Amino acid sequence: MADLRPARAAAFVPLAIVALFALPALRPTPLPAQGGTPHAIVNARVLAPDRVRLQFDAPLARTDAANFRFTEGSAPDAPVPVTHVESGPDGSVTLTVAQTLRASERYHVEVSEPPLSRDVAPSAWMLLLTVFLSSALINNFVFTRYLGLCIFFGVSKRVETAVGMGITFTAVMVFTAMSSWAVDTFVLQPHHLGFLQVLVFIGTVAAVVQFLDTMLKKTHPALHKGFGVYLMLITTNCIILAVPLINAQAHASLPEAFSLALGSGLGFLLAIFLMSSAREKMELARVPKSFEGLPIAFALAGLFALAFMGFSGLDFLR
Amino acid sequence: MSDTAPPPGPLQLLVNGILHENPVFRLALSLCPAVAVTTTVLNGLILGVAVLAVQVLSSVTVALVRGAIHPRVRIPVYTIIIAVWVSAIDMTLAAFFPALYAQVGLYVKLIVAFAIIISRLEVFASRQPLVPSFFDGLGMGLGFLLALVTIGAFRELLGNGSFAGIALVPRPLLFFALPAGGFFSIALLMAFFNRIDRAASGGAKRPAAGGSHHG
Incomplete structure (x- = not known):
């Protein structure tokens, strides 16, 4: 795993998405x-x-x-x-x-x-697939809900760092969403402590990130060397807090919370991968002086958002 | 900004937050809500007011207790302080403006993850006494509020043909109310402010907006 380069790992993401599309077709029909x-x-x-x-x-x-x-x-x-x-x-x-x-x-x-x-x-699989695809593509957190923009623009200058960030983010997202779900379901809801959501979730996120950082440093030093720098940045990403809040608001079941977390993480990976690829090309382009830096990056994100609007027609339960 | 340097005057701090270090257009911090809720002026205004309140209250709180916070645990302590004030503001808005809150509720809760607030606490309020910290928070909050209202007005006028709900233009461009339009609006406004800044500084080389990324 240590020598698996992030850029190569990312090539499997589209494959995985295609495989998920094909899954329902494999179900035997009597x-x-x-x-x-x-x-x-x-x-x-x-x-x-x-x-x-x-x-x-x-x-x-x-x-x-x-x-x-x-x-x-x-x-x-x-x-x-x-x-x-x-x-x-x-x-x-x-x-x-x-x-x-x-x-x-x-x-x-x-x-x-x-x-x-x-x-x-x-079928339960169909529901989970819908939640997953909706969070990854139709309601992509970056392009249609505008979350996680700070990191999205900050870490998308080079493909390699962008993909490293995306993978770390997806992994941490699943961990934090699961722990926040557990805290919400077993502590907050039974005791009617919903008003503490913000305080408890940000604490959970910070604790999980700190825990993963320490664990990774001790058990997989090579992995920590590759991905550790992104870990600490993640706490400032709004998506990591938004997903637990959305799960709590919807009273999601465990599988639903899991697929929302996975979908939003992979959606972020897809978005940051696309953006960094385009920004590497833009280094060579002649940009008007006033648009240099962030303004042109925003315009680029706007074009991607326009393209992602096409996904709103996806509806699997029809 | 060391402990020995005299803090700048209140007016200077306010102008600094609104113009030179405007959180959205100059520092490029906390952009998520700046695009998300600015489909109308009112949405921008309510989130701007929430951020202003959280920023001022957290700055004041940190400035008051800064002697008691151990440097090694300062970030978690700041986060808790912000989270407490965010919860309070969140409940206040939910109680008094339920209709507007329904649209921006999630983003009000997410103020807790805003880089701008914690960075002001770290850079300013943890090292300065109460009064300058108050004005720094006020300046930053006002800068954020004005930026959100500007983007909101721009998008509502173009996308909806109205201003604060009053119809002005007969045939709006729906594009600017859509998610993609939000990104384009910010791109145009940022480029516009860059242009003004370059003209004002007489072509002198200054770092472009968002040249520095702070998470």
Whole structure:
């Protein structure tokens, strides 16, 4: 690990993102059996904005609206009226309901003849992937939420230092977010100490950074030599405090908090890598005198932000 | 700025914070909120007031207790002092301006990680008595407030066609209200201040804004 150069490690980041995109496609989908009465609802998912697609293992005999009961996961006693039923080939049935549905919510569907039922919920992996991609690309902390700018502009002059910073930041981000999540869930929330959030989280962040610095110095001196300089800078990065605050505000579960931390860290790595590459090229450009230094860097960040707006169309739960 | 040097006068300290060492345009410190909340003048104003209050209160607190802080633990102590005042200001704003707070709430909490505040404590308030520290904090806070209001006015006028909610221009350029527009606005304003500064100093070589990075 010590001789793994940061620049080479960064080349794997886009690969990892592509691999994550491909993951849902690898899930095995059971083939529907032909003939007979259906024994199970094989698959159920929400189609925006008000339709639900059910996949039975055999064609369904009764496809009138009265045969289905559709409820929200949070209100199982109040059924949502089914307005239209459309059966497709291979035992698939599409229900249209009188309410706008959200792909990230949980619903429950019951069939009275034959008696079958199933939860309609996005898979946990899908949810985590959404949180991850949203924090890394769609709501990139640097380009759309403007956080961590001090370090983003300060450490993006050379690719090598930028990538070192990005990797250290991602690792520390995961550690601090996990400890802050634990403190928030097990200490602050049970004792209604929410008003101490700022004070406690900044303390947690500082303590974790100090701890990692000491640990790394003793156990992996070579690694500390490479990445130690960035560790102390990290406490002044607003993202490191913003992620615990966002997690606490959303009452995130542990996996959600983890994927938000990982996504925001990798998003920062991506942003600072792109920026440093562009700034190295700009050394050769002739910039107007008044724009030298930070102003042109801001204009550059603006162009990147414009490009990142394209990611806002990404929606995986559709 | 050693212990023996006489502290500058209050007026000089104020002008220094607003012009020569303006936190946003000259020192390029604490930029995150400067881009994030400045879509309108009012948002810029409320965050500017919060920073001003935190800066003055922390400077005064540190100046009062500076004799009692051991140099080796000074940074954690400063952080705790700032965090306490940020929590207080955060709750005050949430109670009195709930509508505005809903938009800038996260950034008010993040004041605790602002480099500008802790750097003023380290550079100035930990070495100077109460009164100069107060004026230094006031100058820096006002400089930050003015910068935020300037950027906010620029972006609201161009992006929304209004000033403090009063419609002025019929066909605004939505671009400036978007995230990317925030970056471009700061680039243009910084270049503008650089230009003025170069003209004022008669072309004499002065470091460009943001030449020094302090985290």
